[in-house]
Amino acid sequence: MKIICIGRNYSDHAKELNNLVPDKPLVFMKPDTAILRKGRPFYYPEFSENIHYEAEVVLKICKNGRHIEEQFAHKYYNQITLGLDMTARDIQSELKKKGHPWEMAKAFDFSAVIGEFIPMDGFDPEGIDFHLTKNGEAVQNGNTKDLIFPFAHLLSYVSKYFKLHIGDLIFTGTPAGVGPITIGDKYEGFIGEQRLLKCEIR
Numbered sequence: 146m147k148i149i150c151i152g153r154n155y156s157d158h159a160k161e162l163n164n165l166v167p168d169k170p171l172v173f174m175k176p177d178t179a180i181l182r183k184g185r186p187f188y189y190p191e192f193s194e195n196i197h198y199e200a201e202v203v204l205k206i207c208k209n210g211r212h213i214e215e216q217f218a219h220k221y222y223n224q225i226t227l228g229l230d231m232t233a234r235d236i237q238s239e240l241k242k243k244g245h246p247w248e249m250a251k252a253f254d255f256s257a258v259i260g261e262f263i264p265m266d267g268f269d270p271e272g273i274d275f276h277l278t279k280n281g282e283a284v285q286n287g288n289t290k291d292l293i294f295p296f297a298h299l300l301s302y303v304s305k306y307f308k309l310h311i312g313d314l315i316f317t318g319t320p321a322g323v324g325p326i327t328i329g330d331k332y333e334g335f336i337g338e339q340r341l342l343k344c345e346i347r
């Protein structure tokens with residue numbers, strides 16, 4: 146399986162990092178070795194001094210497809226959760242300056258923290274409320290109505306380049322409020338009022 150991630154998909158987040166709002170989706174990937182699941186702790190890696198959390202709604206693909214039309218995109222995912230796109234911001238800044246690829250900053254082991262998946266049934270793809278708490282205090286609040294590129298557009302766009310397989314994950318982008326993690330922090334991720342993700346930093 147593969148993990149497809151979308152960058153700068155909420156304009157408030159693009160602005161907080163002084164990035165322009167893109168005119169088409171910014172896509173990168175993480176390998177399956179990046180997954181950290183089931184509430185396991187995240188161990189601060191030695192190669193970075195500035196790891197940031199980025200809370201994102203994650204879709205799970207349930208049907209193989211390429212060249213998916215937007216109007217049928219909803220048939221290709223049936224579960225969602227909250228995830229953290231862990232990012233080595235110091236490394237990413239260096240890579241950005243040089244125009245280099247982002248993998249070293251984004252795709253390292255355990256950089257894709259995922260919560261428990263729940264059925265998509267009953268959720269409006271363009272109205273999913275989510276938030277992340279750090280040590281009990283909300284640090285990120287988002288709603289998928291604010292996505293620059295909604296789920297249907299993302300699936301359609303991405304599947305022109307990459308065949309989507311059952312089990313693939315799509316990290317759909319983070320809203321404003323990203324920030325550095327510290328050893329000892331406890332994060333909890335919610336969709337609506339449902340807590341789906343727990344992650345402690347060690």
Ligand code: MG
Nearest residue numbers: 199230318319
């Ligand atoms: Mg992200």
